[in-house]
Amino acid sequence: MTFANLIPTLDATVFVSSSEMETRPVQHVIASDLMSDVLVAHLDDFVLVTSLASDQMIRTADLVGATGVILVNDKRPPASLIQLAKDLSIPLLGTALTKFAACLAIGKALEDKGDPA
Amino acid sequence: MNRLPDLSPEKSPLTLVEVIYSTTIREVMSTDPITVERNTPMSTVQHLMRDHGVSGLPIAEEGRLFGIVSVQDLIEALQQGKLNVPVSTCMTERVVTLEEDMPLSMAISTFSKYRFGRFPVLNAAQRLTGIISVRDINVTLVNRLLQQVSKFESMLDNEVTPGLELNRVFHTRQHDFENGGKASTTIKKHLVDHHVDRSLVKRIAIASYELEMNQVVHSIGGTISYRITPDAVEILVQDRGPGIENVDLALTEGFTTANEWIKSLGFGAGLGLPNAKRVSDEFFIHSEPNVGTTVKVVIHLDKKQKENAT
Amino acid sequence: MNIKDMARTCQWETLLEGADANAITSAYTSDLLSDVMANAHDADLLITIQAHNNTVAVASLAGIKAIVVCNDRTVPDDTLASAQKEQIAVYRTQTNQFETSCAVGKLLQS
Numbered sequence: 427m428t429f430a431n432l433i434p435t436l437d438a439t440v441f442v443s444s445s446e447m448e449t450r451p452v453q454h455v456i457a458s459d460l461m462s463d464v465l466v467a468h469l470d471d472f473v474l475v476t477s478l479a480s481d482q483m484i485r486t487a488d489l490v491g492a493t494g495v496i497l498v499n500d501k502r503p504p505a506s507l508i509q510l511a512k513d514l515s516i517p518l519l520g521t522a523l524t525k526f527a528a529c530l531a532i533g534k535a536l537e538d539k540g541d542p543a
Numbered sequence: 544m545n546r547l548p549d550l551s552p553e554k555s556p557l558t559l560v561e562v563i564y565s566t567t568i569r570e571v572m573s574t575d576p577i578t579v580e581r582n583t584p585m586s587t588v589q590h591l592m593r594d595h596g597v598s599g600l601p602i603a604e605e606g607r608l609f610g611i612v613s614v615q616d617l618i619e620a621l622q623q624g625k626l627n628v629p630v631s632t633c634m635t636e637r638v639v640t641l642e643e644d645m646p647l648s649m650a651i652s653t654f655s656k657y658r659f660g661r662f663p664v665l666n667a668a669q670r671l672t673g674i675i676s677v678r679d680i681n682v683t684l685v686n687r688l689l690q691q692v693s694k695f696e697s698m699l700d701n702e703v704t705p706g707l708e709l710n711r712v713f714h715t716r717q718h719d720f721e722n723g724g725k726a727s728t729t730i731k732k733h734l735v736d737h738h739v740d741r742s743l744v745k746r747i748a749i750a751s752y753e754l755e756m757n758q759v760v761h762s763i764g765g766t767i768s769y770r771i772t773p774d775a776v777e778i779l780v781q782d783r784g785p786g787i788e789n790v791d792l793a794l795t796e797g798f799t800t801a802n803e804w805i806k807s808l809g810f811g812a813g814l815g816l817p818n819a820k821r822v823s824d825e826f827f828i829h830s831e832p833n834v835g836t837t838v839k840v841v842i843h844l845d846k847k848q849k850e851n852a853t
Numbered sequence: 854m855n856i857k858d859m860a861r862t863c864q865w866e867t868l869l870e871g872a873d874a875n876a877i878t879s880a881y882t883s884d885l886l887s888d889v890m891a892n893a894h895d896a897d898l899l900i901t902i903q904a905h906n907n908t909v910a911v912a913s914l915a916g917i918k919a920i921v922v923c924n925d926r927t928v929p930d931d932t933l934a935s936a937q938k939e940q941i942a943v944y945r946t947q948t949n950q951f952e953t954s955c956a957v958g959k960l961l962q963s
Contacts, residue, residue, distance in 0.1 A: 455951040459884035462814040463902055465749050477888050485724035489731055489748040491741060499892060514728065526882040526900065529954035
């Protein structure tokens with residue numbers, strides 16, 4: 427599964443896209459609002475699901491090598507955040523789902539593609 | 544009168560020596576000087592000096608230099624009422640000249656030896672091509688030295704060398720969340736651009752970011768210095784206070800002194816220092832209350848890494 | 854689903870037992886207390902890594918009946934004391950917020 431596959435799964439709005447999102451695999455999910463929590467996770471090829479729409483969240487995602495970021499609860503990212511995501515080439519999606527519901531949807535999609543959550 | 548310092552290569556700063564020995568007189572002199580011919584009357588010399596604000600004029604015909612006439616010569620001619628005589632009767636014939644291929648150092652020593660305000664400059668064919676004044680030298684020296692100073696200042700702050708190796712210092716300010724993380728992002732990009740292994744980049748990025756955000760959240764500001772060699776990445780963070788009361792406690796997972804609004808930004812879970820330590824190969828911390836905290840971490844770039852990195 | 858059955862099925866560590874009558878029909882996953890306060894009012898279960906005294910206070914205000922603390926985070930004694938007072942069950946799991954959410958979601962859907 428790729429990050430782009432999550433767009434229909436979450437009925438997501440694409441705020442920032444990247445060429446890599448069609449090819450880089452998604453194998454794990456980190457659903458967190460505490461950047462310190464994201465920084466201690468020992469996972470690769472993961473997407474970050476968060477309700478925190480801050481510049482720091484995008485920086486953290488970049489630093490830990492996240493495949494992309496999904497903003498939940500219909501949060502509208504500020505223009506500065508979109509610009510930063512573009513600068514760092516981090517794809518950014520938004521969904522109206524809660525984080526709980528988004529986790530379920532992504533978990534099911536990963537299972538369907540043969541990558542158990 | 545102020546004396547010129549000794550500008551010999553042994554006694555001068557290398558930067559100055561480089562400038563005055565590598566710059567030629569051709570680069571410094573004023574070209575196309577105003578000249579007069581031997582039969583030009585002194586009254587014309589007077590007008591030219593006044594109109595062009597020069598205090599000396601070479602006497603030349605088709606590039607051949609016959610002499611030089613100074614303001615001093617003009618004053619004497621005025622006093623003797625000789626404004627209609629040709630300049631050839633008032634000029635100095637035995638002129639000290641410089642050549643355009645000589646280094647600037649030669650001009651400087653000539654100026655200190657003779658107390659003239661200007662010297663005609665000749666080319667290799669002994670034709671007059673320019674004139675050099677103290678002002679020309681001053682302007683050039685100030686410009687060249689300013690360039691050198693700027694270069695040194697930028698080297699102190701950002702010593703960017705081609706390739707992986709890098710020395711760079713960043714500054715952080717208390718609670719400046721907008722810029723917090725920029726240092727780590729910049730360094731991470733540099734490492735990725737130089738093909739450092741992804742798992743190593745992640746460890747370095749995490750250590751760097753934890754320490755950077757610690758400084759933003761807890762300290763009153765400080766610096767983060769990176770030293771990247773083919774062998775290792777060394778991160779040195781130094782803040783100006785307030786210092787940590789109990790370092791062992793700060794290294795305990797879950798211990799935090801962060802307030803609620805910092806936690807609302809997703810920080811302050813008490814994992815920063817332990818996490819930075821976890822991902823580092825070497826970790827050193829020293830803190831003094833009311834003085835500040837210094838943390839140094841080292842992450843080794845292993846042998847395989849060195850082969851990959853360019 | 855009964856909270857005790859859910860905790861048993863998910864192999865959560867029980868830090869503070871919930872009442873049998875506590876049926877879980879919905880859950881909310883968040884680590885931001887302000888977010889929980891604003892958006893979690895329909896949820897019975899909070900999935901979080903925030904094991905904090907204030908978490909209990911906010912959960913109580915939002916009508917949450919149980920909290921499951923993820924990533925095996927330490928839960929301070931005063932947090933448990935507050936939870937007891939507010940009659941909120943507290944569990945702990947080694948799994949992260951995503952894995953826990955998926956597990957709870959499957960149980961709620963079945």
